[in-house]
Amino acid sequence: MLKQKKGFFAGILAAAMLLAALAGCGGAGTGDTAAAAPKVGVVLKSLSNPFYVTMEEAIDAKAQEIGVQVITQAPEKETDAEKQMQIIENLITQNVSALILTPNGSTELVPAIKKANDKNIPVIVVDTRIDEEALAAADAHIECFIGSDNYFGGETAAEELSKALGGAGKVAVLEGISGHESSVSRVGGFTDKVKELGGLEIVASQPADWDQEKGYTVFQNILQANPDITGLFAANDMMALGAVKAIEDMGKSSQITVIGFDATDDAKSAIKDGKMLGSIAQSPDKMGAIALETAKTYLETGSCEAEVPVDVTMLSGDDIQ
Secondary structure, three states: OHHHHHHHHHHHHHHHHHHHHHHHHHHHHHHHHHHHOOEEEEEOOOOOOHHHHHHHHHHHHHHHHHOOEEEEEOOOOOOOHHHHHHHHHHHHHOOOOEEEEOOOOOOOOHHHHHHHHHOOOOEEEEOOOOOHHHHHHOOOOOOEEEEEOHHHHHHHHHHHHHHHOOOOEEEEEEEOOOOOHHHHHHHHHHHHHHHHHOOEEEEEEEEOOOOHHHHHHHHHHHHHHOOOOOEEEEOOHHHHHHHHHHHHHOOOOOOOEEEEEEOOHHHHHHHHOOOOOEEEEOOHHHHHHHHHHHHHHHHHHOOOOOEEEEOOEEEEHHHOO
C-alpha cells in the first residue's frame, strides 16, 4: 500500500513538473517578447492642446505597429518646464530605453537632457528646438530634432495675410510664451516677411502664452486700443480661437482676417465656418510617428538622422472638406 502511495504521489509530482515546464516555455516566450520591446518615455508639452493630443494618438498607434512600449506624460500647462523636468527624472528612474520630448522651453530642459545623457538614454526632441549653446555649455546633446520650419511657417502666414488684405492694412500678432523657440521663430518669420513685403503695419505684438483664454483677453485689449486692425496672425490656433471669440464679441467678425498655426480640428471648423482665413499646418501625427520610429532606429543601430524636417503648408477653406 505504501509503495502504491509513493508511486501515486510521484506521478502527480512528475505531471506537475511537466505542466510547469510547458507553462514556463510559453511564459518565457511572452515575457521575452515583452522584455525585448523597448520602453520609450514620451514627454509632451501639454495634453490640453489638441495638437499634442493628436501627436500622442499617432505615437500610440505607431507603438502598436512597431512593437514599442510607450509611457506618455505631460504637465497641465505648456508654461510648466519644471514639471517636465520632474517627469523626465521619474522616467529615467523607470529605466526607459529612450526619451521623446516636446520641450516647454529652449534652455530650461537642458539639465534634464544631461541627466538622460549620463544614463545613456537617447533623447529625441520634437516640435521645439533646444538651444544649441545651452546644450554645449552643459556638455549635453540630443540625437535628433524632428519638426517643421517655424520661421518659414511665419513667413507663409505673412504672405497669405498680405494677399487677403490686398497688401495693406494694420495687423496684430499674438505670440506664444516669450523666449520659446517656436514662438520666436514663427513671429520672427512673420515680422521679417511683413517688412520685406511692405504695405502691412504691425501695430501690436503681445504674448498670450499659447492659451485660448489669454488669446481672448489679450486680443480684446489690443482691439480696444487699435479698433482699425484688419488682420491678425496668432502663433498657434488656441490663441487664434480665443481672438476669434473676442472679435465676435466686439462685433467685428467681418472686419478682421485671422490666420493661426497648427491646423487643429477646432481651427479647421472655424476656417470652414469662415471665422478664420486659415492655419499653418505642420502634421503633429507625422511628427509623433517619425519620432517613435527614430527612437527605435537609434536603439537598434546606435545612430539616426540628426534632423528630420516636416513640411508646413497653409490650410484654407478650399482644403477642408
